[in-house]
Amino acid sequence: MSSNKVHIFDTTLRDGEQVPGCQLNTIEKIEVAKQLEKLGVDIIEAGFPISSPGDFNSVVAVSKAVTYPTICALTRAVKKDIEVAGDALKYAKRGRIHTGIGTSPYHIYQKLNSNPDEIIERAVAAVKYAKERADEVEFYAEDAGRSENEFLARVIEAVVAAGADVVNIPDTTGYCLPHEYGSKIAYLVNNVPNIDKAIIATHCHNDLGMATANTLAGVVNGARQVEVTLNGLGERAGNTALEEVVMAIKCHQDLDFEVGINPKEIIKTSKLVSTLMRMPVQANKAIVGRNAFAHSSGIHQDGVLKNRETYEIIDPADVGIEESSIVLTARSGRAALKHRLHVLGYDLDQEKLDQVYKNFLVLADSKKDIGDDDLEVLVGHEKKEERVIKLENFQVICGKSCIPSATVTLIYNGKTITETATGDGPVDASFTAIKKMIPFDVVLEEYLVQAVTRGSDDIGKVHVQLSHDGRTYHGFGANVDTLTASVWAYLDALSKFA
Template sequence: MSDRLYIFDTTLRDGEQVPGCQLNTVEKIEVAKALQELGVDVIEAGFPISSPGDFESVVEISKAVTWPTICALTRAVQKDIDVAAESLKYAKKGRIHTGIGTSDFHIYHKLNSNPDAIIERAVEAVKYAKKYVEDVEFYAEDAGRTGNEYLARVIEAVIKAGATVVNIPDTTGYTLPHDFGAKIKYLVDNVPNIHKAIISTHCHNDLGMATANTISGIINGARQAEVTINGIGERAGNTSLEEVVMTLKTHYQALQIDTGVNTKQIYQTSRLVSTLMNMPVQPNKAVVGRNAFAHSSGIHQDGVLKNRENYEIMDPTDVGINESAILLTARSGRAALKHRLELMGFQLSKEKLDEVYEEFLKLADKKKDVRDDDIALLVGDATRKEHRIKLNYLQVISGKSLKPMASVVLDIAGEKFDATSAGNGPVDAAISAVKKIIHRQVVIEEFLVQAITRGSDDIGKVHMQVDYQDSIYHGFGAHTDIITASVEAFLDAINKLPVGE
């Protein structure tokens, strides 16, 4: 039988302490409901004594959420505990989370106290909280830098006083994974009454090891992990919920530790928190970053297309992402392009694919990534190469104090023709030069320019409608250079005119 790990989410308390990411009560309720849907066991809803807003949020979240435990944070101060208990009066299951610093730094330099006095305050706080709720969690702040022998004394005393959960925070993110794991094991082996409480981890990411420390703590006996969505939190953040949950899911056969999290809700919850807190998720963020299941290297793309597990240890659908993303870049191979074309409904011969691929590489060198719209245009470009009239050369001179001039060379049925013309603008000059060569009395009725993507490396799409002998013909062109796209659109329409007239 697998062990059960309880997920304690502190997105709404520790996570919300990030400057500029504060939520109002309505937004906090929305996140709390999403966390309930996700399946977390405990929601730390706030620090009630810190502000009227935090107090109100704990009250309203307690009303809105049904089955998860609602937790309120306090210091080892009676007034804090009174206010926390009041805020939890509507909670179906309430927990008071109280504690005090236990490292030498905190004892001597923050609290101006001594080790024995700290144990007395810790015990008093737990006993006082126990008058209000049965479920009391004690945190030993800066436990990561607390000596193991003294930490064991503190933990034994607070469990004896009634603590049901003992939180061992790496508050400053200082600890190394093997040291943090050893600290948890020391408590398991040396605190006589440790079996009467659940050991919890609360790791910060100052050195980028929050998840590693948390997993090490779990392997060594911790059965509650304190985490946040997207790893948000003070300074470098907290342990990421999605990383811990998916690590245990991925390594389930070896670790046999389960969580109650509905992993298919992870991505959706991540995006909700990111949006409400105005805190973008970094692209390379594990599990939920936009590149977490994206492949741009040709070798990787080919491997993933043959068998997803060649380069993916998680199924993206397990976290609520529809599928892996095969990103088309200058490093992509023919296999990736062919796969994308097939998904878009294009079935190209090998020769045509080779032709489109060569144009794709040229475009990919100009753009950071190539999207579906771009690919459709490339297929269209390959088709345009079969046109009787093709653009062979285009040069435009234009500027603030220069009259726009354009030189054009067209290939008409294999024969080259050139012309130069001025115009009211660079596009007008180029179209006028083309008209000199084709000798058709056409009138441009509509000229529409549209960007496909955002940024200065966009491909511009041009739709053109021309009138020739009272008939309307449509042309389409696309290029990173909008003048070239305009000429291509005009020629696309011209190639549709009756031949020989």
Template sequence: MSNEKVQIFDTTLRDGEQVPGCKLNTEQKLVIAERLDLLGVDVIEAGFPISSPGDFKSVEQIAKVVKNATVCGLTRAVKKDIEVAAEALKGAVKPRIHTGIGTSDSHIKFKFNSTREQIIERAVEAVKYAKTFVEDVEFYAEDAGRTDNAFLAQVCEAVIKAGATVLNIPDTTGYCLPEEYGAKIKYLRNNVKNIDKAILSCHCHNDLGLATANSISGVINGARQIECTINGIGERAGNTSLEEVVMILRQHPTLNLDTNINSKLLYSTSKMVSESMGMPVQPNKAIVGANAFAHSSGIHQDGVIKNRETYEIIDPADVGVTESAIVLTARSGRAALAYRAKKVGYELTKLQLDVVYQEFLRFADIKKEVLDDDIHQIIEVCKLKEVKIA
């Protein structure tokens, strides 16, 4: 059975760039956009054109250079926003306008001082207007995670009828549990009568650390687009992490879902975005963190040296990492020391290893990590003790 395709909608340059202190200039955005296109993302959300002249220019320039992906511009359900986005996207091979409005009772009452009926009218009007400029119109129901399912279904049905090609169901505040978010997608699949005319999209935030889990639950229940960012960057606690959802789908073939992403470019793309934005990746970050394929426990190291798959479910090469790292610490065993010593030119016998290992432990208790240069020093100490080492 061939896998169904899940589209990857990357919003690193829009939602991701909303991180305080991580502003990118147009040149930096162009470099990242071209890399995202090479990576294989289906949609690049290039920015929010009406928000500033700089953002308009960036979207306009990105639209001209991206050759394969759809280029998307964000708007509110406001005519002027839509007009400006359409202008910025003129040069795109495949343009998309992403418009929408809040649908939760909280947003309707406190943000818009409106009614459900008026919100549907505004949503339909925005989609119809966007449709006069581009064929591909995505509608977002902001705060869909806290929106009543029955009302959300009414909104979805109305905007599909108005011409929406994609329905973005955001968990804007990162509130939903995976089962709850998946059930919401399933409800829409079963209760919006014209749902087959649009793609359901997951846009999940990470306030409770559930963005990736919610997005996966969404596609399991029928969504076919995931909105995400490189390294999971974004406002507050961030967005769904692109590299995580891509590798989850790839590592679980029984889901029969996959993406067009060239996973071998994930690590280098992560580094590019991190360096451009000045936002370090936490060492224990899944897939692209410095420790994602590093082993310091003696038990784990012994297993990985014998067979990588004992403690690694992903081949590092599949995401562009050169190899697994055997990190020498006071928790490391003889197998790890012998492995690293061989890498720097020492073939130790069992008796030699026993002696060197005792010296290694004394050294490792002083230092957090024993490096290659330290191994040379440990060997020299052992030589002074008249231990014959080749």
């Protein structure tokens, strides 16, 4: 294809959902699909219809729920698979059947117990049959990354002649290096006579950490569809991360590629997928990780405060984050300290700043996180009153046959207050009860539970991120009871602005 439009094919609901423990119900799939539509993806792979009644129903429901993206259903090169996929897609505004077969020696001889000629015959038959049952047909050559280029070109030529609109060249095992994968795409562009009749797609796995690099190498060499997932979810080490490919293309405008994604929806979509699939995003994950725009080194902080582009190639606002995070640690310099003090309303002369910085370093060496209260102490404005919110008591009722409810008692501004609330679970009920007692509008941006120790008596560490009045506040709690740790973390965040 000569166009520079790169089509975004999101397979979070299919390949991403294959991660153990990440299965979604139909309602959750619809919620993700609607957000993917808002994000601007071109194609949503909604499931593998023949695999289960739930997957079939999800493809039907997603087809009804969204308007603009093409809805895709996966099949094997099996007649019954294709029939079922066609039935599942009957409500799609535009439906695509994604069918295919293995093309590497491992798949041909060992998995399928077949031969090259039979593989081509089965591939062509599947594409022709699918062409009768959907608006579009995409063919995948499974394990193309380890397939012989000459044979792969024969397969692709045959399926394009049979009517395939898109040909997917998956690096199924994540084996390829970028130059190898790019060369494979270039070989197909130059050696398949009818390749101009179809779009070449990439589908790269991350077993060697090369998924994004391989995908971009594929695009540079002629691919015009990228198959991706949010947060890089997927089998084993995952798939190519949507956010990485999209922002790499947007950063490198010299490549002259276009994507229809609204990047300001990236963080929101990432958080939704992380929450519903119960897969926390690693803190240092590119683009969407908590630390992706956080700076703790004094040299970096000074540079960012002078000019954001000194250490950031992406404006955080472009992906839906309000601003970069300047984290005060023992590695922070005077510039970061001065900046934070200014935000708190303190403009110190150089002599006073030097003294406060000296004391700051002593404190930072013994304490991981330096908060605003600590800075108040350092500048000699320590608040004499105790924190205005204290947990007095709480009780939760939950179980299989009852609606979770929580009764929480707080001491707030010296007064004892009790509230009861229900919720989707014990944590949600507890947070809702607390919100009823606090005269602030807060939004729970992130809730993360981590085990600190191992065993049935694990200590659970909970991190809560709240937003209030345009600012973000973090709270932490740790306890053998995760619910207790959650309530402590929520109150810790509230106390920082109450």
